[in-house]
Structures are given as C-alpha cells and as structure tokens.
Amino acid sequence: MTTLSLAVLDLAGTTVSDDGIVEDAFLHALSREGVHQGGPRHDAMMRYVRDTMGESKVSVFRHLFDGDEDTAQRANTAFEEAYAQMVASGRCSALPGARQAIESLRAHGCAVVLNTGFSPRTRDDLLASLGWSDLADAVLSPADAGRGRPYPDMVLTALLRTGAPSVDSVGVVGDTPYDMRAGRAAGAGLVAGVLTGGHSAQSLRAAGADQVLDSVAALPALIDATARAA
Template identity: 30%
Template sequence: MKYLQGVLFDWAGTTVDYGCMAPVGSFMDMFAEKGIQVSMEETRQPMGMAKIDHIRTMLEMPGIYSQLGNQKISEKDITEMNERFEQLLFKNLADYADPVPGAVAAVEEIIDMDLKIGTTTGYTRDMMKIVQAGAAEKGYAPDIVITAEDVGAGRPFPWMAYAAAMKMGVYPMNRIVKVGDTVMDMKEGRNAGAWTVGLVYGSSEFGLTQTETKQLSEQDRLSRAAEVRKRLIEAGAHHVLDTIADLPAYLKELDHQLSQQEVLV
C-alpha cells in the first residue's frame, strides 16, 4: 500500500454480532421495566454511542419524553438505568461475540496488506473483556481496543479514533480508514478526519439477524439496503459496502486512487 496505513474497526454490527443484536433487547427490557415502551427504531437510532449516552439520547426522544410526562430524568436515575441495562446485557453478551461472516478472512487479508488494525467501541471495558474473549476463540483478536472510558467520551467525538491512531502509530488521520455500521461510526470517522466506510448487511442500521435477512424477498432486501446506504452517506460515509468481505478490494482501489491523488479528503 502506498498511501493507506491503517484500518479502524467498530465491533458489534461490524466485525462481531451480526445485526448488532446484543444491546437492543437489553435496552428495550430495561425501559419496559420502567414502564416505558420504546420501539426498535428508537432503540437503534443512537447505536454506537457510549451506552449511558445512548440512554440519555433515548430519553430526549419525543415519544419517550412524553411518556415521562415531559419531565427531565435526573443523572442519578440515568446512572441507575445504565446499571440495570448493564446487568441485563452481561447475561447474554457472550452469546453475541461471534465474528460476522467474512470478518476473520478480511482482517487477515488486510494485515497481509501491511495495514495496521485498531478498534473502537461503544461497549465498556468490562463488556469488551467478554466480547474479546468470545471473538478470539473464533479467530478475531485485534490488539488495539479503545473504549469511551479510556478517553473520557465516546462517539461522535473523535477521541477514541485519535487514541487508536496513537497506539497504531499512524498519522495523519487521512491515512486511516474507519469502518463501521452506524450513523455514529460515520460521524466518529469524519470528525477524526479519517476515510469513513459504512457496511450494510449485518449492521445495526439494517437491524436483522442472518436468518431474518435471508427470509426477505429480494425487493425488500434491496429496498432496506438502499435506505441504510442513504442514512450512512448522509451521516458522512465516503463509501458504503455491502459486507466486510468487500473491504480488502475496496482498500486496494482507494489506495491506488489516493496514491494517484485522484481523490482528496
């Protein structure tokens, strides 16, 4: 590679946990325990943020805020809600650590291209201990994992990306390609000044398991995919790929374009 030096991956919905299913049920169950009904769409909208920020964002949504009698929730209550969410999530997190199809092979090919690998996540460090252990058993074990706890704030702030770049030893940021599956991933990448790539299938934005995806008619699948592409591009993606398996070939193409100075950040 002549121009690109590193790739920065998200975790759930990007490299592991097809459909980013693990957090969704835990968020919805936690709110239900509080007597608050939330939709799948409301739950997924802030996905990619630090989980306590995810809860704060949901509480400000009109449909949820109205159920609270249009009253602000205290930070103490938000902390308690986050603690309950974590309790629920820890019960099943290990079941959602498998790499998505094509991830292990794609990462191995990217490493063979002499690109460094880093990762950022909306999960906490304790959550990541579980996810990393499960993913490593299936062949995915990146050395660099940055959480919001490490830098003080999660997405859409670029701090995790900067910290990962420091550990990767890569600069400037436009030598890095950020890869993710959510609107927040795209914002993180763009805010950090990195090339930013979104993924469609297996993403939180697509929001379906592998089985559910296969059961869609071709028309429904393509329509849903088009909507996901639109949201990710509007959030800042330079490019959107179908799957992570498509990434190595795209990186080679992008590197060629950049080395010829055909594309500018």
C-alpha cells in the same frame, strides 16, 4: 489520499453479529427502571436508542433519563449485565469474513483498532466470547478516549495508540450514521459504511460515508484499490 495505515472498525453490526441483543439489553434496562413496553414514553425512548446506535451507552441513558446520573448509571449496569448474559448464551458471532479481513489487513501492514460504544467490561466480555482478545492492535471504548461517537475521540486515540502518520492515512468503518460522523469529524481519509447493521446506504452516505460496502469482508480489497490509486 495517502495509503491507509490504520483501519478503525466498529464491533456490533460491523464485525460482529449480535442477534439484536443490544436492543434487548436496552429493553431489559428500561424495564428495570419502570419503563415498560406499550407506552408512548417507552416507544420514544427506543426510537432514540435506535437513532443513536454507536454512541456510548451510558450517554444514551443520561439523555433518556434527563441527566439523572444515578438512574443513568443504574440503567447502564442493568444493560451490561443483560448483554453479558446474552453473550454468554451464545447469541453473538463473528460476521462472515470479519476475522479474515482483520488478519489480512494486519498481514499487509495496516494496523487495526476495534472500537465500540460499550464499556470496557462489556467489550472485553464480547471479545473473549469470540476468541478475539488479541486479534487487533488495540480495542477502545469511550472510557478510553474521553467521548464516544459521534465525536472523533476514539478515532484520534486509535491514531495515537498505533502511531499512524496522519488522519488522512486512517480508514473508519462502521454500520451506523454515528460511525460515519465520527470518521468525518476526525478527518479520516476513508469513511466507509457497511450494510450488515440495519442502516441503509442512503443514511450512511448522508452521514458522511465515502463508500458503502456490503460487509467488512470487502474492506481489504477496497484498501488495496485505494493504495494502488495513491
């Protein structure tokens, strides 16, 4: 493995604690479309939501509503509105050590790109609420890259945006199996899971994680150790 020159980091669950508001925003959107809690259809939909955390939200809605684009777009708009309101109410915060980890990586010559399954609007509202609008070298959503996770598009777009020399010099870090699958599909030199988002070490390793960290705060030390080994 070459020395890592780019870290591609997920937002919610990896660098940001969102107090469960992703699920709450999905609940709100489903309710707006007449799918209420307590029924088998609702339970099946929420299982799919949990299983696909990290994927583009509008893609999730397309699946939930059997490809009905109008319904998917309407539900996605309801999701974004609910999420923005919850962010504005202060329910999101940086995970301990996340900002310091990003600043440390950049100070030592490793570019950082934040990526997410949120739309650009939702992503930017979240970053603004944290004072993170200029924290990373770039920020990406599926709309910026073509496809969301588990496809490799956002990781490869991050490489092109930052001029990283090779996929082997890229590290991908996230809290969901979809993050791990995207990193593996991109050929990243390091794919690391974190345990701050509710998925187990076993599920992250099964999806392709090389390493599982307690939190993103441990990433600079891991990358430093990787550089020394290289």
